[in-house]
Amino acid sequence: MKNFIRSSSKGSALIIVIVFFTVLLLLVAGTMELALTSLIHSKETINKTQTSTAADSAMEYILFYISKAIAQAKRLTYAQFFDSTGRLIYTGDSFENDYLNTFNSYIADFFENRGNRIGIDMKLADNSSVQVSNVSELILLARQSCEYISNISFSRSGNSYILEVEALDSTTKTKRVERCVFTIPSPFEKVEIVSNSSSPDTLLPYLLAWDSNIFDFTTYGLFSSDKIIFNNNITVTTRNMYSSSDITLRSDNNRPGDYTIKADNIIVKNGSFIFGGNNKVVVNNLMYTKNGITFNGNNNRLESNSLLFSDGTISLSGKDEIVANALFCDTLDIRNGSSNLVTINEFAYFNKLNIWTDKMVLKSNSKLFGGDIEIRNDGILSADVGTVVYANNLDIIGSSATIDAPDTVLYCNNLKIDGEVKLNVKKIVCSGTITISNLNSGTNIRVSDKIECRSIPQNIPSGIRNLFVQNPNVNFQIPYPTIPAIIEEIKKNTFPTNWIRLDNIVEDKKDINGANYYSLVSTGQNSNDINEIFNKNKPNNPHSNVQIFVITKSGINVPPDQNHLDGVLIANGSLQFNGGNLNIEYVRMPQPLIDYLLSKNIIKIENVQPPVISNPTVTFLPRDVNLFIIARHFVVK
Numbered sequence: 001m002k003n004f005i006r007s008s009s010k011g012s013a014l015i016i017v018i019v020f021f022t023v024l025l026l027l028v029a030g031t032m033e034l035a036l037t038s039l040i041h042s043k044e045t046i047n048k049t050q051t052s053t054a055a056d057s058a059m060e061y062i063l064f065y066i067s068k069a070i071a072q073a074k075r076l077t078y079a080q081f082f083d084s085t086g087r088l089i090y091t092g093d094s095f096e097n098d099y100l101n102t103f104n105s106y107i108a109d110f111f112e113n114r115g116n117r118i119g120i121d122m123k124l125a126d127n128s129s130v131q132v133s134n135v136s137e138l139i140l141l142a143r144q145s146c147e148y149i150s151n152i153s154f155s156r157s158g159n160s161y162i163l164e165v166e167a168l169d170s171t172t173k174t175k176r177v178e179r180c181v182f183t184i185p186s187p188f189e190k191v192e193i194v195s196n197s198s199s200p201d202t203l204l205p206y207l208l209a210w211d212s213n214i215f216d217f218t219t220y221g222l223f224s225s226d227k228i229i230f231n232n233n234i235t236v237t238t239r240n241m242y243s244s245s246d247i248t249l250r251s252d253n254n255r256p257g258d259y260t261i262k263a264d265n266i267i268v269k270n271g272s273f274i275f276g277g278n279n280k281v282v283v284n285n286l287m288y289t290k291n292g293i294t295f296n297g298n299n300n301r302l303e304s305n306s307l308l309f310s311d312g313t314i315s316l317s318g319k320d321e322i323v324a325n326a327l328f329c330d331t332l333d334i335r336n337g338s339s340n341l342v343t344i345n346e347f348a349y350f351n352k353l354n355i356w357t358d359k360m361v362l363k364s365n366s367k368l369f370g371g372d373i374e375i376r377n378d379g380i381l382s383a384d385v386g387t388v389v390y391a392n393n394l395d396i397i398g399s400s401a402t403i404d405a406p407d408t409v410l411y412c413n414n415l416k417i418d419g420e421v422k423l424n425v426k427k428i429v430c431s432g433t434i435t436i437s438n439l440n441s442g443t444n445i446r447v448s449d450k451i452e453c454r455s456i457p458q459n460i461p462s463g464i465r466n467l468f469v470q471n472p473n474v475n476f477q478i479p480y481p482t483i484p485a486i487i488e489e490i491k492k493n494t495f496p497t498n499w500i501r502l503d504n505i506v507e508d509k510k511d512i513n514g515a516n517y518y519s520l521v522s523t524g525q526n527s528n529d530i531n532e533i534f535n536k537n538k539p540n541n542p543h544s545n546v547q548i549f550v551i552t553k554s555g556i557n558v559p560p561d562q563n564h565l566d567g568v569l570i571a572n573g574s575l576q577f578n579g580g581n582l583n584i585e586y587v588r589m590p591q592p593l594i595d596y597l598l599s600k601n602i603i604k605i606e607n608v609q610p611p612v613i614s615n616p617t618v619t620f621l622p623r624d625v626n627l628f629i630i631a632r633h634f635v636v637k
Helices: 002-079 095-111 134-147 485-492 526-536 591-599
Strands: 120-123 129-132 149-157 161-171 174-183 188-194 220-224 233-236 239-244 263-270 273-275 280-289 292-295 303-316 319-336 340-355 359-362 368-376 379-385 389-395 402-418 422-431 435-436 442-446 451-453 468-470 519-520 547-552 556-558 564-571 576-578 582-586 617-622 627-636
Touching: 002 095, 002 120, 002 134, 002 149, 002 161, 002 174, 002 627, 095 188, 095 435, 134 149, 220 576, 220 582, 263 402, 273 280, 280 485, 292 319, 368 379, 519 526, 519 591, 526 547, 526 556, 547 591, 556 564
Parallel strands: 220 239, 220 564, 233 263, 233 582, 239 263, 263 280, 273 292, 280 303, 292 303, 303 319, 319 340, 340 359, 340 368, 359 379, 368 389, 379 402, 389 402, 402 422, 402 435, 422 442, 422 451, 451 468, 519 547, 547 564, 556 576, 564 582
Antiparallel strands: 120 129, 149 161, 161 174, 174 627, 188 617
16 A cells, blocks of 8 residues: 555656646747747848838938929029129019029929939939939939839929839848928018119110110111112211111222221111121121121121120131120121131120130120130130139130130139140139040140139049149029110110101102202102112212212112212112222211101101119018928838
């Protein structure tokens, strides 16, 4: 009995041990499963955190440069409406609409990939910088620079922009997508304009070349509602000359120093002024052409003592010369020959300036305002003391392309130096891209101060690297000159019809004569009337010294045997001089003729003053915020 009980105790202990270890095993297995589950969740959390952080960082990276592009659009827009001192230079009728339209055009350039007017410096992962001009370039570079980024999409819905950044861990297949919806607000918080009418005496060149006689057609020696054609060896001395279409000069054999035309004002409303060779034209006040000035032949010279203005192209041929106090034109081509020379005494403005194989000289303290300036192949830009040159794009290209301006500051948005160029300036300020290529032993670059730029090109030769200084904040606005008021008036449809109406000639009037003059107001229906008046002035005629005044509803053909005309020729048609060796000299209309023309409403005489412009007081409060974030969150895709 005793032995039986002992045996039973040993068996019970074994059962207890088995049960204990079974429970312990279950607890360990449960704990391990819980730990494994926790480890898996932790790893998933880490993976999600990595991709979320990557997507969020890329989003911040892109939004930073989008904001930077919007800020530049604001600066560029502001520069078109205000000068560097904050003075309003806008002269339109709807400031807010025009300001917003200009701003939105820059925004469209960047966000809709329309142009390259926006240029921002973008820093990449390797710490290098590159300039981008649209959102597509920005997204492409962001995707390449940011880790884990598998896709970036950008779209527009109404006034909102939608940016989505997808981050993917290819090893764990973990993906996170962050979406940002934003709008671009108005560039200003508040605009108030209070107009104060005042005389623009100080707004030069607003009053440049203003001459009320331009509106007085008794001061015109030659006038044509069509075109004016001169034969060779013509000499014209007049106050004012007007042609609706072209004025054409034939080749001239006058002695050096003689002039073909000398006038106060020459206006070519809708055509070109065409030189024929060996012509010399001197304009004391204003020369305006709609379609440009063409130099044919050689040895032509144009002297403008106040304002030379053309909406077209001025193109020199060979050994031609222009000397201008102030010059405005769309395009100036100094490249079609050799030994062409353009000299600017005060200032010049061009959309495009080409100097190839020829030369431009800027006199002391003058200013050059250019859109695109290209100097190439022996072309020379020379400048005296105190000059300033502004350009959007400045290209100096090819053998011996030269800027010789040791006391000149060059401002440009983009600069290109290519080849064996010669550059000698005081300072260069570039707010955009500098491109340097193909430099060789013949290249000579001298800058007494520095070349200040946003980013220094990587390929600069060591010999000139010390000329460059980096300033990421470099910025300037080109202070484009004001269009003179007289040009705005001439371009209006009311000029010249408000002051001369040759269609109002309804009768022939030949008897407004005096002892020393002969005049004719003609409908032009009888050509003998005009021929008769020229017969009065034929050589060996008793009346050959009389002054001749012809105002006709038709054209005028001056006979080839005329060699001297004193008076006025005004034609509703073309005005053509068929002979050579003719001297034409303006004489003011006699008062009886003026009275008749006034009575028939053929001319109107007014003392036209420059328009009073608005010199407003402006309250302009710019908006500090570049974009409004409407929503930003992770999405499930």
